[in-house]
Amino acid sequence: MMQEVFNEHYLIGNDTFKVVFLIKEGDKLDGGMMPYHVFEIQKLPESLKYLFHKGEVGFGGKYGLIKADPKQELTWSAHVHRELINKISHQKIPSSFYEKPELQSRFID
Numbered sequence: 001m002m003q004e005v006f007n008e009h010y011l012i013g014n015d016t017f018k019v020v021f022l023i024k025e026g027d028k029l030d031g032g033m034m035p036y037h038v039f040e041i042q043k044l045p046e047s048l049k050y051l052f053h054k055g056e057v058g059f060g061g062k063y064g065l066i067k068a069d070p071k072q073e074l075t076w077s078a079h080v081h082r083e084l085i086n087k088i089s090h091q092k093i094p095s096s097f098y099e100k101p102e103l104q105s106r107f108i109d
Contacts, residue, residue: 018040019084
């Protein structure tokens, strides 16, 4: 069972995206720990949801959002996608979802 960390709507240009961040119920976020989690991203009014998870991107050890199904084609441009990921990366996570609440910060640094 999953619990909702946040459910936000982001406006980019003329597009609205609904982003829901879910983690496994009872799990907590920690600096070095990645519990089972998923981001559901939906471009409204489309009904299709795209699933993403946090993972390493590139060769520099940076983290970002990776599509759960790499074959699934996004219905928005790469530019809009970068802007959306930037907005998600600046989303504050409630301290109650952290192992150590004093670590409260953004999910993607």
